[in-house]
Amino acid sequence: MVIVIQCLDKVGLVASIAGLLQEQNLNIVSMREHVDSIQNRFFTRIEISIPVDAQILESQLKSILPDDAQIIVNPNPLKRIVVLATKEYHCLSDILIRNHFNTLGAEVLAVIANHTNLADICNRFEMPFHLISHEGITKEAFESELYTLLQKYQVDYIVLAKFMRILSPNFVEKYPLKIINIHHSFLPAFVGANPYRQAYERGVKLIGATAHFVTNQLDEGPIIAQQIIPVNHSFTSKDMVKAGMEIETSVLANALQLVFDDKVLVYQNKTVVF
Amino acid sequence: MVIVIQCLDKVGLVASIAGLLQEQNLNIVSMREHVDSIQNRFFTRIEISIPVDAQILESQLKSILPDDAQIIVNPNPLKRIVVLATKEYHCLSDILIRNHFNTLGAEVLAVIANHTNLADICNRFEMPFHLISHEGITKEAFESELYTLLQKYQVDYIVLAKFMRILSPNFVEKYPLKIINIHHSFLPAFVGANPYRQAYERGVKLIGATAHFVTNQLDEGPIIAQQIIPVNHSFTSKDMVKAGMEIETSVLANALQLVFDDKVLVYQNKTVVF
Amino acid sequence: MVIVIQCLDKVGLVASIAGLLQEQNLNIVSMREHVDSIQNRFFTRIEISIPVDAQILESQLKSILPDDAQIIVNPNPLKRIVVLATKEYHCLSDILIRNHFNTLGAEVLAVIANHTNLADICNRFEMPFHLISHEGITKEAFESELYTLLQKYQVDYIVLAKFMRILSPNFVEKYPLKIINIHHSFLPAFVGANPYRQAYERGVKLIGATAHFVTNQLDEGPIIAQQIIPVNHSFTSKDMVKAGMEIETSVLANALQLVFDDKVLVYQNKTVVF
Amino acid sequence: MVIVIQCLDKVGLVASIAGLLQEQNLNIVSMREHVDSIQNRFFTRIEISIPVDAQILESQLKSILPDDAQIIVNPNPLKRIVVLATKEYHCLSDILIRNHFNTLGAEVLAVIANHTNLADICNRFEMPFHLISHEGITKEAFESELYTLLQKYQVDYIVLAKFMRILSPNFVEKYPLKIINIHHSFLPAFVGANPYRQAYERGVKLIGATAHFVTNQLDEGPIIAQQIIPVNHSFTSKDMVKAGMEIETSVLANALQLVFDDKVLVYQNKTVVF
16 A cells, blocks of 8 residues: 655654554555755655555545645556557557556556557457547647547546657646656757657767656656667667667656556656655 | 664554654655565665754664664764775775765775785875785684784775685674675676686676675675676677676775665665665 | 678688679678687678579578588578467567567567467467467477477577476477577576575565577577666565566567577577677 | 778778788688768778788778778777866776776876866876966967967877867867767756756756767767766755766766777768777
């Protein structure tokens, strides 16, 4: 059983929380606490061994913590997610496989895509596949359709598994810190079209991937996980794309595991990953 | 200010500790707690922002914790260490440089070696260098000399920076969890003479290094840090030795930083690294 | 178009090979050459841009190279493989996905397993699945059945994707350097039952995986690829198993790509990976 | 003995080169060739076992290769270098140590700095240290002084070991592909002052370092080596600076080894690293 809390920092928070747990004879199996002293923000993640009534504990915690406290007790271990994709198979397939063998830590309810390419792989896993084409309609109309469909699924998270449409601030606001995205990252950063071509021409020795929450605050949102894969001059730009796919798949899987294990806390534009 | 505790686990330990800190108006800036449920062992590392009297706090903690509790409050941030070496320069030089620029988190009091090769580099940093040759004397006599010399320095830790003598159980017992060693590691493990030659002949693709505490319990003792460096067929066995030197230097530096920051707790043959 | 050659080393081999290509106006786009000076062995891999008749070029090369030369010209880019598995899904699923999207560089003809667990995932991709149970029969009988089945498929390679039976020397001899295996690797190496439990109890900081050819020469055979994943004290032995699965999947995928791209040459118990 | 060649690509280059070596009974121990098919550029690096007269071989190669060929035969294994630094000790110290123990693959002739901080560490190794302050003089005057001093040392390479002055195009032109720089790299890239502070505030999970040749062509020049080090929320911006120092030291050392081993060929804004 997991307890995740963030709130304004003050002296005695750990004592209050741990005291409350002790009163109920609950043993803390694992605990991490972090104070962002610049933001004056308190973060903690506590694992206890014996399950208790989550709602009762949550309201007990509420009563002893600052008003702004965000408290999650015993979050559903199986998050409900919908995956948005476009044409690329690598991230989605990895998620479908993990979902199928119950190692994702989440239940994929459906896949929504703006192209039909990935319908077949979804069908193979009896995964509901919805096509919402963006062609011939406004972004507003597209997102309205998307939102209507998403509302039918009570999602905990929306995973953008190489979904190639930029979501409007209006849409993003409806799912604060609920949308997870993966994208390639380069050193140096390449702006403009075809970054892999630029990376090739520049002879980079690394290709990275970044998984992050989607927000309107900044261009990218709070980073959950990042990793890189080495490349070299013998890689064509096509090989670099392939290497990018490998690292994107791996970083997204890693980020999802952290999020689904309730190990990622967000404040402002920054994550605490316990 | 840092508090490090390990003891038998029981319900309420975090509450007791945090309560004590709260009473003194001390804010926990960072905290990590781990329970080894198989060993039933509690570990924690707490950072508080305001310094207090360490001895008083330590005795207060003693009074509320189980009898077997090992408590360290406000450990001296500058550990006192002596480095033992033989002929190889890479780990020792790295330590001397960090020591010289005050980024080691420890104060190197002296270097002791069983060969003279490294006397010069020590002299360049006005580092006391002691030669204790093992030649022509028994291991007992050698270690007796070593022990006499070490006693003059009040060491917190002894760092074996490629010290090529195996220390007897008798000697090791005098410094429980105070001796840190670095050695190369291979996949698969190569026993017998010249592991680099074997690694070359076997065409390994990785060379590893392991930093660990020296104990008599097992062949190796509790692992502090491990890391690897990729190699390939174009590496001669000499190149592999060189790659091994790089990774040994890097892993030892990393392990020392963790130990000197009081982030490494040991129980039985296993470390908890916060 | 790819040319892969290994033979006894002697002066002038590159000149002879490159001269032959020049006569036919063939441009070398990429070339790697390595001489193992201890074994006195010559290895090269050459990519040429314009396709020619492979059989003619191969016999031309034969005529100018030492008698023992192993020459492969224009190897079928799509290797024919059969995958052997037991119960674990991670490596097999990854192979099935890549096979399905034509990015494996090989064609998976069938899956053979000694348990039925993985039949379902194979069916989802219309992949022929054959059960050969090892229960109640001798190893000889089991392998005889296996061999009979394998002969029906003209395989280039057999991939052991967590196949939990040890193949006899007799069987292995039938497929020299044609069987690729993946297994976990630890630093230190743990012998005996349940290595993950031992790794947990020992507090290792890394879990590795090694992909190798299966031979009778040594316990493990020539190493194709190795990589590691960091772990720490917070990992239960179950978490370590999970981390092991991630790195096994990744290392096997990497090794297969190298083998299927004809970048791996083997001599004695060692690979040259170009 | 090493031969490094780059020129316009055409059919038969390997045959010509290898033929010439064969005539002189020279055995190719290791060879790598790469054609950049977009740039139509040929690159090769050849190791031969028996030493011959470099000048004669070079002129022989010139006579059989395209006019634009850049040929280096038997480059001095001990490059002559001067290191430019400012105040930070980490990269310079690492270079001084390797130089002192003759494992740098280069001879450091002198250190030039625009501050006195690093004079002491140079003195400890009897390394000539020159102060050229940039204060109170124009960039032109500063670089003129620098150039005058550098001319006294016949340098093969100038290593910028955290040299915090931007060199003018005019100066850089005097040392084409002879100046090697190291700098931190971030994902995403942070522009403006204090990138570490920005990285901290953004909660990045990686800090990278890039070693590259300094050119006027682009902001950064051809990349030689890149690597990253993982960081997390518990790192203060000061900790991130420290992590950055570790990876900068390591990447610069790696890049220098590649350059000093004549494994790095440059064309346009891109390296081929054999």
